[in-house]
Amino acid sequence: xxxxxxxxxxxxxxxxxxxxxxxxxxxxxxxxxxxxxxxxxxxxxxxxxxxxxxxxxxxxxxxxxxxxxxxxxxxxxxxxxxxxxxxxxxxxxxxxxx
Amino acid sequence: xxxxxxxxxxxxxxxxxxxxxxxxxxxxxxxxxxxxxxxxxxxxxxxxxxxxxxxxxxxxxxxxxxxxxxxxxxxxxxxxxxxxxxxxxxxxxxxxxxxxxxxxxxxxxxxxxxxxxxxxxxxxxxxxxxxxxxxxxxxxxxxxxxxxxxxxxxxxxxxxxxxxxxxxxxxxxxxxxxxxxxxxxxxxxxxxxxxxxxxxxxxxxxxxxxxxxxxxxxxxxxxxxxxxxxxxxxxxxxxxxxxxxxxxxxxxxxxxxxxxxxxxxxxxxxxxxxxxxxxxxxxxxxxxxxxxxxxxxxxxxxxxxxxxxxxxxxxxxxxxxxxxxxxxxxxxxxxxxxxxxxxxxxxxxxxxxxxxxxxxxxxxxxxxxxxxxxxxxx
Numbered sequence: 001x002x003x004x005x006x007x008x009x010x011x012x013x014x015x016x017x018x019x020x021x022x023x024x025x026x027x028x029x030x031x032x033x034x035x036x037x038x039x040x041x042x043x044x045x046x047x048x049x050x051x052x053x054x055x056x057x058x059x060x061x062x063x064x065x066x067x068x069x070x071x072x073x074x075x076x077x078x079x080x081x082x083x084x085x086x087x088x089x090x091x092x093x094x095x096x097x098x
Numbered sequence: 099x100x101x102x103x104x105x106x107x108x109x110x111x112x113x114x115x116x117x118x119x120x121x122x123x124x125x126x127x128x129x130x131x132x133x134x135x136x137x138x139x140x141x142x143x144x145x146x147x148x149x150x151x152x153x154x155x156x157x158x159x160x161x162x163x164x165x166x167x168x169x170x171x172x173x174x175x176x177x178x179x180x181x182x183x184x185x186x187x188x189x190x191x192x193x194x195x196x197x198x199x200x201x202x203x204x205x206x207x208x209x210x211x212x213x214x215x216x217x218x219x220x221x222x223x224x225x226x227x228x229x230x231x232x233x234x235x236x237x238x239x240x241x242x243x244x245x246x247x248x249x250x251x252x253x254x255x256x257x258x259x260x261x262x263x264x265x266x267x268x269x270x271x272x273x274x275x276x277x278x279x280x281x282x283x284x285x286x287x288x289x290x291x292x293x294x295x296x297x298x299x300x301x302x303x304x305x306x307x308x309x310x311x312x313x314x315x316x317x318x319x320x321x322x323x324x325x326x327x328x329x330x331x332x333x334x335x336x337x338x339x340x341x342x343x344x345x346x347x348x349x350x351x352x353x354x355x356x357x358x359x360x361x362x363x364x365x366x367x368x369x370x371x372x373x374x375x376x377x378x379x380x381x382x383x384x385x386x387x388x389x390x391x392x393x394x395x396x397x398x399x400x401x402x403x404x405x406x407x408x409x410x411x412x413x414x415x416x417x418x419x420x421x422x423x424x425x426x427x428x429x430x431x432x433x434x435x436x437x438x439x440x441x442x443x444x445x446x447x448x449x450x451x452x453x454x455x456x457x458x459x460x461x462x463x464x465x466x467x468x469x470x471x472x473x474x475x476x
Contacts (some may be wrong), residue, residue, distance in 0.1 A: 010397045025385030026265045039384035053395070055409055059285040059423030061437055064400065066445040071396045072113035073452045076459060082389075 013079055020086060128203055194288040196318055198236060198278040203321040206234065206287065207273040207337035234274065236282035250278040271338035275321075275330045285318065 029036045056068065198204060234249040274287070317337065321330055398405070406422040428437055462468055 007397060007400055010393050010400070015399075017389050017393075018386045021386045021389060025181060028385055036152050036384040039388040041382065042388045043391045046395045050395050050398040051223070052409075053399060054406040055420075055422060057399070057402040058238060058406040058425075061423060061428040061440055061445055063437075063441050064402070064404070066441050066448060067399055067402055069448050069452060071399050073448065073455055075453075079393075084260075087394075 009075070013082075017082070123283070159310050193284060196281065196285050198277055198282040198285065199320075199323075201283045201323045203275060203277045203323070205273060205275045205284070205319045205321060205330060205333045205337065206272065207317045207319070207340075208287075209316070209340075234276055236278060236280065237284035237286065238280055238282045238284075240283060245280075247282065249278050249279065253459070263289060271340065273334040273337045275334055283291045 123221045170208075236247040236249060238245045238247070319333060321333065406424060408422055408425070409420045411420070427433060
């Protein structure tokens with residue numbers, strides 16, 4: 001149940017990021033096509049990690065519950081800066097408009 | 099800032115100490131209160147008493163069933179402290195406000211929920227255990243004194259000699275008939291449960307178990323003054339059948355409860371929600387995919403064990419497959435205990451690390467001299 005809950009949270013955050021940044025991303029990609037290649041490399045690196053992480057973890061012998069706790073440790077590290085950046089961005093836009 | 103840090107560390111330490119103190123030292127015998135049912139001529143309640151030295155409760159009180167931690171009375175330990183045998187007594191007082199008429203025959207019936215995991219067991223009246231007779235006390239308070247009349251008509255007890263390692267409770271029907279020797283307006287009866295064993299293995303297995311003993315139904319039927327013994331016996335048997343049939347109801351409720359608490363919940367429903375979140379939107383662009391990559395990676399880790407795929411290598415025109423660690427070692431039955439120990443050790447360190455991390459985040463957030471959280475300037 002904890003896993004499912006964590007999965008839903010992660011998916012939800014990812015969808016929120018997609019909602020907020022897709023228009024900006026489309027704009028950057030149309031103006032600077034090479035930038036998307038660089039972005040793709042970063043994504044590819046994480047995909048490579050994902051591909052072998054489950055194999056490596058299977059040798060550690062830790063259960064999904066313990067892994068959930070570890071992931072839970074990193075979720076604030078990943079999401080809080082993102083949330084703060086988004087808030088700051090919104091405030092900047094608001095200031096620029098007013 | 100240093101003072102704030104010390105303050106928070108002190109509070110954290112105190113809370114940990116209190117938790118440990120409450121969990122390991124303070125006995126949990128707090129009783130809840132509940133109404134256990136109604137009957138034809140009054141309504142009854144029951145009280146849980148934890149030790150046998152407790153005095154009888156007054157008639158003006160209403161009482162309850164109870165859940166209590168496993169309590170050993172008169173345990174016999176070996177030189178290493180292991181429990182070799184024990185006797186545990188639990189009992190409670192059942193009483194009802196009822197108008198009883200002199201000369202009338204009554205059938206008192208109780209449905210008693212009791213433990214089902216002990217070897218030798220009997221239901222008895224602890225105050226009159228020596229003569230193995232359960233007395234019913236009738237009270238007449240109309241004289242201003244509260245005269246007590248003992249009705250010693252009941253010597254039935256349940257003796258069990260069986261081992262059942264389940265954590266279920268069973269419901270026993272306890273029906274007693276008696277003729278009122280005097281008019282009375284209260285009826286009271288003690289019901290006790292004795293668990294005892296002299297078997298080393300069982301005694302140690304029971305340690306830490308929670309036992310429950312409570313009255314879940316009660317009724318008092320007035321049979322009048324001319325009822326035959328056959329009628330009374332029939333009523334007693336019927337009431338016992340009803341109470342015993344409650345076991346079936348109880349089992350069904352337990353099945354529903356097990357279903358609700360089952361970790362194998364509606365997986366299809368979960369998949370539907372996840373698919374909606376995943377596919378209900380347009381494909382993310384590269385920038386968004388890059389931002390999502392760490393979260394995606396974290397999401398992969400959550401299902402790491404179930405999503406592990408063996409790695410296949412090809413060399414000299416031959417394929418070599420390296421199996422997952424779970425397949426190779428960790429899923430084996432003979433290492434399950436070691437895996438549990440290993441996970442407990444590892445998980446404990448992680449939980450400690452999470453605690454420190456959260457403490458630091460909160461500490462940074464409340465620090466007036468800092469304007470950043472998680473390394474980000476606010």
